[in-house]
Amino acid sequence: MTTTVTEPGTANGTTPVRAPQRARHWGEHLFVVPAVVFVLATVLYPLVFNVDLSFRDVGVAQIVTGGAEWVGWENYADQLGRDEFWHALVISLLYTGLAVVVAFALGMALAVYFNQRFPGRNVMRSLLLLAWILPTVVSANVWRWMLDGSYGLVNALLEAVGLVDGDLFWLARPVPALFAVVIATAWSFTPFIMILLLAGLQGIPDTLYEAAKIDGAGAWRRFTSVTMPLLKPVNLTALLLCFISTFKTFDTVFLMTRGGPGEATMILPIYAYNEAFEFFRFDTGAVATTLMLVVPLGLSVFYFRSLRREEAA
Amino acid sequence: MSAATASVRRRRRLTAGGVLITALYLLPVYWMLATSLKESSDIFATPPQLFPSPISLTSYTETVVNHAGIGRGLLNSTVIAAGTTVVTLAVAVPAAYALARLRVRFVALLILLFLVVQMVPAVNLALPMFVIFSRADLVNSYAGLILANCSLAIPLAITILRPYFLSVPGEVIEAAKIDGCTTWTAFLRVALPVSVPGLITVAVISFLGAWGEFVFGLALASDEGMQPITVVLAGLTNSFGTRWNDLMAVSVVVALPIIVVFVFLQRYIVGGLTAGATKS
Incomplete structure (x- = not known):
């Protein structure tokens, strides 16, 4: 299971804290101090430390001893001048974009279906979440096996309906490999999107659908004219959250292809990981991770704004 | 009365569809379990064996247990x-x-x-x-x-x-x-x-x-x-x-x-x- 913000209701910073008329109760701050210290020490400090690394010439020896020489923007110039870095960025955006589109379309379809009233729907909704909650190491392995060229279930099914003739080695060819990691990623994220959208769907009053029906709107028309417009704030929140989470994803791709074949699925997190842990270039690795941070943090601004709008609506 | 039975029938259809969707979606989970219960030779069968037969626990009793x-x-x-x-x-x-x-x-x-x-x-x-x-x-x-x-x-x-x-x-x-x-x-x-x-x-x-x-x-x-x-x-x-x-x-x-x-x-x-x- 990936760690994600799953609790969009709290971005509302204006939550009433019982108005303190008298002096502040400083003792009550002790409740929150450990958490703040913890986050400062285990998240903010490493991030700042990482930025510092990105401006130094860190050799293998300096990893342990410290004292690496300050080289200014040299590492940034190195990374930004490298085709591999830009390639990884493009692949990351492509992979994330495709996975989000697939997961969102499937998640929406499932949400609409399981929003109908019928016996057993709650159990089924929960069961579907299993795909989301399964460790990515496990699901990536299962997909590797399902997509095996010679004995995989997916090829067998595709062959049975005549879509594939002979063996298709998904993970050994560039474009199929990208599709393969997209499919595996979307499979995990879809139930999560379904749950987010279901919550939005439940807020749409039945009377609106009844009225649309009386006006002669068919199922598709009701979806495009009632569901989609009313779901717009929820859609935006779910899309942004899914994009940010997918962009961060490392495990699925690393386990299925390690970025290959060639560089076909070399997403930024794996590129940065390789810089540091394969080639022991912690300085350029620090540059890659620091630059990578721009995407999720930039999008999170829009995410928080859309959360607030969703709450206001 | 007929409206009521029509709606019951509709709900049953929806349930059946839901079961089918859920089963299809969780096929990878089933496939993981089914493969783990197969003998080495059976995993390479073409077309793939949908149900493991015979069910073999060898992967668990030999590999999982013995691998330090x-x-x-x-x-x-x-x-x-x-x-x-x-x-x-x-x-x-x-x-x-x-x-x-x-x-x-x-x-x-x-x-x-x-x-x-x-x-x-x-x-x-x-x-x-x-x-x-x-x-x-x-x-x-x-x-x-x-x-x-x-x-x-x-x-x-x-x-x-x-x-x-x-x-x-x-x-x-x-x-x-x-x-x-x-x-x-x-x-x-x-x-x-x-x-x-x-x-x-x-x-x-x-x-x-x-x-x-x-x-x-x-x-x-x-x-x-x-x-x-x-x-x-x-x-x-x-x-x-x-x-x-x-x-x-x-x-x-x-x-x-x-x-x-x-x-x-x-x-x-x-x-x-x-x-x-x-x-x-």
Whole structure:
């Protein structure tokens, strides 16, 4: 299971804290101090430390001893001048974009279906979440096996309906490999999107659908004219959250292809990981991770704004 | 009457469709289980054998049980996940309570901080942590891995828990204070007991998150004896090659705690995932 913000209701910073008329109760701050210290020490400090690394010439020896020489923007110039870095960025955006589109379309379809009233729907909704909650190491392995060229279930099914003739080695060819990691990623994220959208769907009053029906709107028309417009704030929140989470994803791709074949699925997190842990270039690795941070943090601004709008609506 | 039976029939159709969709969607999970129960020769059958026959437990009784790395990995993961859960609860629960019910400065800013932090990719932390931990001698240690896991688990836990404490009526806490409770005892004796479902949710999500975590384990535990089961499993994908039945058996074992917890505590998990989305 990936760690994600799953609790969009709290971005509302204006939550009433019982108005303190008298002096502040400083003792009550002790409740929150450990958490703040913890986050400062285990998240903010490493991030700042990482930025510092990105401006130094860190050799293998300096990893342990410290004292690496300050080289200014040299590492940034190195990374930004490298085709591999830009390639990884493009692949990351492509992979994330495709996975989000697939997961969102499937998640929406499932949400609409399981929003109908019928016996057993709650159990089924929960069961579907299993795909989301399964460790990515496990699901990536299962997909590797399902997509095996010679004995995989997916090829067998595709062959049975005549879509594939002979063996298709998904993970050994560039474009199929990208599709393969997209499919595996979307499979995990879809139930999560379904749950987010279901919550939005439940807020749409039945009377609106009844009225649309009386006006002669068919199922598709009701979806495009009632569901989609009313779901717009929820859609935006779910899309942004899914994009940010997918962009961060490392495990699925690393386990299925390690970025290959060639560089076909070399997403930024794996590129940065390789810089540091394969080639022991912690300085350029620090540059890659620091630059990578721009995407999720930039999008999170829009995410928080859309959360607030969703709450206001 | 006929309208009623038509609607019953419609609902039955919907249920049947739902079962079909769910079964299709979870086909990979079934395939993992089915493959793990096959004999080596049967995994390469064409067309694939949909049901394992004969059912063979060899992958479990021979491979899983006898492979030293797997047992060690499971032990490591248990220690790391349990440690992460305990630390997360100890740090996040009071913080979430304070942000919901106490007179604390910069509440909005702190809530935002805990949310933003969750946007940080694990690789961004694993890289500097490796350098920091190398200097502090924390690489290949439970303490280091628990610390790393908590970095993202605590903010998530606070975000999930705060709404639970917000739903504890302020009047109840005020009343407890009038009855002689201090801030601390009101928290322990009044707020905590009524927030047990939230605590379970957070404990389960922290445990499962750390159990399935991969990046920190990969980066911060190079020593095979310290690797969590997820990293062990990733290593086996190379050494097992095409022994898919063995690989799937290990995958089942890794997934098992998640599936068991999910079956018994799913309402807490689903509740945690949807807590924010359903309340407005």
